[in-house]
Amino acid sequence: MTESRVERKGRTRRAILDAALALSDDTTLVALSLRQVAKEVGIVPTAFYRHFPSIEDLGLALVEESLDTLRALLRELRRAAGEDAGTIIDGSVAVLVEQVRGHHAHFGFLARERFAGPAGVRAAIARGIELAERELATDLAHLPGTDVWSERDLQILSALIVGAMVTTAERLVTAEPGSPEEHRIAEAARTQLRMLLIGAQSWKSRD
Amino acid sequence: MTESRVERKGRTRRAILDAALALSDDTTLVALSLRQVAKEVGIVPTAFYRHFPSIEDLGLALVEESLDTLRALLRELRRAAGEDAGTIIDGSVAVLVEQVRGHHAHFGFLARERFAGPAGVRAAIARGIELAERELATDLAHLPGTDVWSERDLQILSALIVGAMVTTAERLVTAEPGSPEEHRIAEAARTQLRMLLIGAQSWKSRD
DNA sequence: CGTGACAGTGCACACATGTGCACTCACGTA
DNA sequence: TACGTGAGTGCACATGTGTGCACTGTCACG
The missing domain is CATH 1.10.357.10 (Tetracycline Repressor, domain 2)
Incomplete structure (x- = not known):
């Protein structure tokens, strides 16, 4: 019962969106660092770029x-x-x-x-x-x-x-x-x- | 026609307030760094603390x-x-x-x-x-x-x-x-x- | 079966950031 | 005139930041 490849990518993308939503909840997007988001999601910072350019x-x-x-x-x-x-x-x-x-x-x-x-x-x-x-x-x-x-x-x-x-x-x-x-x-x-x-x-x- | 001491302090304080207002104009306070403000005002970062604790x-x-x-x-x-x-x-x-x-x-x-x-x-x-x-x-x-x-x-x-x-x-x-x-x-x-x-x-x- | 695409890794670098500390030097007061 | 106060300096440090690059391993397709 393993995950398909695109499913997995989608899941990470969702996780990034959710993490950003959660982290910006008591601040703003502009005060949000790529590294924080990555850490929250549990991926390495550079992997962020696989999903969003910025x-x-x-x-x-x-x-x-x-x-x-x-x-x-x-x-x-x-x-x-x-x-x-x-x-x-x-x-x-x-x-x-x-x-x-x-x-x-x-x-x-x-x-x-x-x-x-x-x-x-x-x-x-x-x-x-x-x-x-x-x-x-x-x-x-x-x-x-x-x-x-x-x-x-x-x-x-x-x-x-x-x-x-x-x-x-x-x-x-x-x-x-x-x-x-x-x-x-x-x-x-x-x-x-x-x-x-x-x-x-x-x-x-x-x- | 030199400036009194408290006048000078007040002027710097004003300058800091104005700089912060100007710099945060297209972002937010939370995305504002002490160093940016200091640079804008023309003082060294640590001098900021003479006026505001944070x-x-x-x-x-x-x-x-x-x-x-x-x-x-x-x-x-x-x-x-x-x-x-x-x-x-x-x-x-x-x-x-x-x-x-x-x-x-x-x-x-x-x-x-x-x-x-x-x-x-x-x-x-x-x-x-x-x-x-x-x-x-x-x-x-x-x-x-x-x-x-x-x-x-x-x-x-x-x-x-x-x-x-x-x-x-x-x-x-x-x-x-x-x-x-x-x-x-x-x-x-x-x-x-x-x-x-x-x-x-x-x-x-x-x- | 072999192979290429591609999500995620690990390391590296050049900055920027907050803040501590010892300092200078002009002003106002005694 | 001597002196203390306090605004502003200069340097240092640890830590956080974005991003480049070569890599690994696995899934999906020829």
Whole structure:
């Protein structure tokens, strides 16, 4: 029951990604040395190059992964919202809490590298978040009552919601799962979403 | 016209702070070496210790400074809002843009270190931002129409506004002063504030 | 079966880093 | 004017860093 060659390579690659995620958990990519990662994985430093040309490329791979789980979050949100419009808010926040819990490392990574990471990494994250905002905007456009909104306003509302979500996620990352702290953050997020959506409903009357 | 002793010491200290601010501008504190800072300032590495026991302590001093300019921003906002309630929004955003322009380095520093900095630095920033939220909450309580709000709701609305402000600031930091990009960000911020305040006005009817 | 691709090793090198220690020399005070 | 304080120096050391190069052994394919 031995391992195939490409399987083994894949496993080491995964191990490197996980080690980098774990090691950068209380610092940043830029403060991460190739040798630390290699030691953590249990390979010799130069073997690192068999998988990534540099730490920054490793970072880009991690961004890709993390953005994948961000997109998965959006998909889940869409699904939850579709089920019952009445519980959009509670459902969305529940999904958010659950996803952040389950993919703690990825959301933490995004929060940290968004502004502090290497330039390429920062750019990739910014692109990903902007894309998420646009995606959410088209979702919102399908909701009833938003037909009188301009496209630009929809985008701005999306940015507001995504911003609140990101901030909430960043806070959730630092909270213990199931802690009262986590509940307080979730409760605040529910109220915030409610405030935003109420504002949105009155918006059309203004312009 | 020679310099006094304490003046000279103060000047070097300032130079160290400025150098650290400049050098960490496209990375993080944690990726900053004592030797780099010393070289930038033009002193020998060990002379650094005459001013700070470690890079992290340097960081804490920078946090203090940056939070000072954040508080100054709040003060300016309060002043602008007091002048004419009708132009609260436009005035506030104008103040925000102006302050971020003028203290680019400090706001960038806060954005970067908020999640990626050393633990002590992160904690200090979190405390500062929470304080700012509370301060804003008591300001909001003095506005007409908010008397039916619970204290908790006021705090949550503050968090929403401060969050949007911080996000806006973070975006402004990466934009050229006077660029169309900057105008777009400011315009979006105005719309966001409008949406938030409209939501706030309808809020009391709900609970 | 033989052989080449290739993940991982081991060693080497030239730097960069934090920090200890003894020093100089200008300033401010007694 | 004599002297102590303290900012800045110069040198040293151990340790961590990225990366080049020749290597080994094993899996997969001709």
